[in-house]
Amino acid sequence: MPSMARYLTPVLRNRPVADQFYELEFHWPAAAPAPSPGQFLTVRTGQTSVPLLRRPFAFSRYDPEDNSARIIYQLRGTATAQLAAKRPFDSLDVLGPLGHAFPLPDYDSRPILVAGGIGIGPVLFLARTLISRGHPLTPRLILGARTRVGLPVLLEQEYGEVIACTDDGSYGCRGSAIDALQSYLSTTSIATGSGESVLYLCGPQAMLAAGHRLATECGIVAYAALEQTMGCAVGACMGCAVRVRSREQYARVCTEGPVFDTRMVDWERSGA
Ligand SMILES: Cc1cc2nc3c(=O)[nH]c(=O)nc-3n(C[C@H](O)[C@H](O)[C@H](O)COP(=O)(O)OP(=O)(O)OC[C@H]3O[C@@H](n4cnc5c(N)ncnc54)[C@H](O)[C@@H]3O)c2cc1C
Numbered sequence: 105m106p107s108m109a110r111y112l113t114p115v116l117r118n119r120p121v122a123d124q125f126y127e128l129e130f131h132w133p134a135a136a137p138a139p140s141p142g143q144f145l146t147v148r149t150g151q152t153s154v155p156l157l158r159r160p161f162a163f164s165r166y167d168p169e170d171n172s173a174r175i176i177y178q179l180r181g182t183a184t185a186q187l188a189a190k191r192p193f194d195s196l197d198v199l200g201p202l203g204h205a206f207p208l209p210d211y212d213s214r215p216i217l218v219a220g221g222i223g224i225g226p227v228l229f230l231a232r233t234l235i236s237r238g239h240p241l242t243p244r245l246i247l248g249a250r251t252r253v254g255l256p257v258l259l260e261q262e263y264g265e266v267i268a269c270t271d272d273g274s275y276g277c278r279g280s281a282i283d284a285l286q287s288y289l290s291t292t293s294i295a296t297g298s299g300e301s302v303l304y305l306c307g308p309q310a311m312l313a314a315g316h317r318l319a320t321e322c323g324i325v326a327y328a329a330l331e332q333t334m335g336c337a338v339g340a341c342m343g344c345a346v347r348v349r350s351r352e353q354y355a356r357v358c359t360e361g362p363v364f365d366t367r368m369v370d371w372e373r374s375g376a
């Protein structure tokens with residue numbers, strides 16, 4: 105498991121970026137291991153025992169120049185409401201980086217990144233990382249939301265070529281991120297199974313399963329970052345186990361994941 109540690113670190117900024125979505129920026133200690141796209145951290149959001157458990161969030165950005173990191177989170181319940189109340193200079197209790205990162209594509213592979221809902225953070229981090237490292241093929245980024253107000257206002261040039269879509273057609277193409285992926289693949293040579301593309305998926309489980317099926321049909325490799333509800337987040341409780349196609353039958357999302365080659369996940373038996 106990659107090394108990780110617990111830090112009390114100051115909040116730098118906390119701002120709304122879409123309906124019910126916030127971006128939290130905080131100092132990332134110089135002594136801490138550098139996070140990579142796909143990895144996550146856990147946050148103790150309150151001062152009391154409510155909520156009892158630390159909450160996992162994926163890194164959405166890391167800037168080594170000024171030692172800052174970010175997450176994008178959706179307001180859901182107690183912990184995320186406590187996060188939304190954080191102000192600059194408040195202390196943040198974080199543990200990370202945790203889990204395995206996305207494997208980076210070969211130099212001559214075109215990365216296609218697909219995100220829905222809370223899956224947006226890791227995908228933006230990956231796109232930015234590939235561009236800053238000078239990956240020769242611009243990442244294609246497909247972002248889905250229910251409606252226009254659910255799409256973060258972060259879609260600057262730095263994220264490559266972006267296709268946005270909404271379920272109700274209020275912004276971009278109408279339909280899901282997987283519909284947009286299907287139509288993109290059908291209009292490119294990528295669907296011929298040339299093996300020159302690699303798919304990165306992050307979002308709800310049903311979206312990941314659909315992305316896996318499409319990748320299989322098109323003969324392209326896909327990686328998915330899973331978002332299983334977690335207990336300890338460090339491999340001790342088995343609370344995050346998913347069914348996999350291996351002799352062990354189960355894998356822990358927090359330590360063996362959260363990123364998996366989608367061929368490894370038993371999507372039928374994992375309920376998607
Ligand atoms: C590896 C990993 C990375 C994550 N990255 C992000 C991220 O970048 N941004 C983000 O907004 N969220 C992310 N999550 C989900 C996040 O941890 C939960 O949204 C958060 O714990 C909710 O806490 P809460 O107390 O506000 O809500 P709770 O009261 O705990 O839950 C409110 C509602 O959200 C549902 N919920 C809680 N956790 C999850 C989950 N993991 N998956 C699906 N539904 C859930 C619950 O079933 C409940 O209906 C990630 C989860 C994992 C495991």
Ligand code: FES
Pocket residue numbers: 333334335336337338339340341342343344345356357358359
């Ligand atoms: S959350 Fe405890 S083993 Fe993964």
